[in-house]
Amino acid sequence: MTRAQPIDRDARVYVAGHRGLVGSALMRHLAAEGFTNLLTATRDELDLRDQSAVSAWFAEHRPEYVFLVAGTVGGILANSTRPAEFIYDNMMIHGTVVHSAYEVGVTKLLYLGSSCIYPRHATQPITEDQLLTGPLEQTNEWYAIAKIAGIKLCQAYRRQYGCDFISAMPTNLYGPGDNFDLTSSHVIPALIRKFHDAKATASSGSLNEVEVWGTGSAYREFLHVDDLAAACLFLAEHYSDDSHINVGTGVDLSIKELAEAIRDVVNPGAHIRWDTSKPDGTPRKLLDVSRLRALGWDPTIELRAGLASTYEWFVERVAADAALRGISAHDAHTAHDAHTVA
C-alpha cells in the first residue's frame, strides 16, 4: 500500500476535467513536475457522459494514467435545486471513464470524490470507515450518492478485474480557477465576490454590507486546490488500496469565522448580515487525515494565506476581463462565472 511507484514523466496522462478548479490545478502541478505528455479533451470535443464516445477516445489516445476529476459540481444551493444534473451527470461521467480505463488497460486511475459522501451525523473527525453508516445530508444527497457510486465503481473494477483504481475524498476546496457565480458557487468564492462587490458599490454611496447565508454556526474544513493537486499526484505514486482515502488539512472553522477572515482580506469595513432563511447544510465535516499523514503527505498552504492569494487572482481576473471587454471591473464579473462541469 505504501510502496512508491513513480510515474514516468513522459507517460500518457489524461486529466478528465482539465478546465475545472481541480483539473486546472492538476495541469499546473503535473507540468511543474515535468510531465510532458498530458492528454485533455474539452467538453465540446468529448461528452464524458457518452460511453461510446469515451470508449472511442480512450481507444485512440490510450492513456496510461487517468485523473478523473471531472464532474458537475456546485455549492449548497446548486446541489439542492439541480438534483437531476448532479446525480445524472456525475454517475454517467464516473461510469464511462472508469469503464473505458478498464477497456484500454490503464495502469492507474485516481478518482476524486467529496467529503459529502459521509453521513450527516458522522463522528468527527470523520474516518474513512464511516462511509455508509448513516443517512446523508439532504442538501447534497444526490451528488453524494453519485460520488459513493464512483468509489464503489473503482472498488468493483479493482476486485473483479484487478485494475489499480484508487479514490481520494477531498474536503471543501478553494483557490484560483474557482466558480464565482453566486447561484452555483461554494462559500469561499461567493464571499470573496460579495465582499468585493460591496466594496465597489460602497465607494458610490451604497451600504457596505454583505449577506451571508445560514446562521454561521456550521463548521467546514478548507483545502487549497494546489495542495489537493499535489496530493493527487502523491497518491497516484504512493497509494494502492481498495479503501478511499481522505484528503484535507485536519483543521476546520465556523462559517462565521470564515466570513470574518474573508472580510478582513477583501473589505475590512464591511458589515455582515446573516440570511437565516438559507440552509447551513451539514453541521460539521472535518476529515480525519491520519491515513494520508502516515503515508507522508501534508498540506502547505495555510487558510488565510490561501484566501489572500485567491483574492489576488480574482482581482487580476476581474481587471483583465474588464480591460479586454472595455467595461468597468464591477460589470466584468460575469466573464469568469464558470459553468459547473469541472
Ligand code: GFB
Ligand atoms: O460551500 P457551500 O455551498 O457547501 O456552503 P457545503 C458551506 C456553508 O457556507 C453553508 C454557508 O453553511 C452555507 O450556508 N454560506 C454562507 C454560503 N454564505 C454562502 C454563500 O454566499 N454561498 C454559499 N455557497 N454558501 C457542498 C455540497 O456543501 O460542499 C457539495 O453541496 C460538495 O455537494 C461541497 O460536497 C464540497 O459544504 O454546504
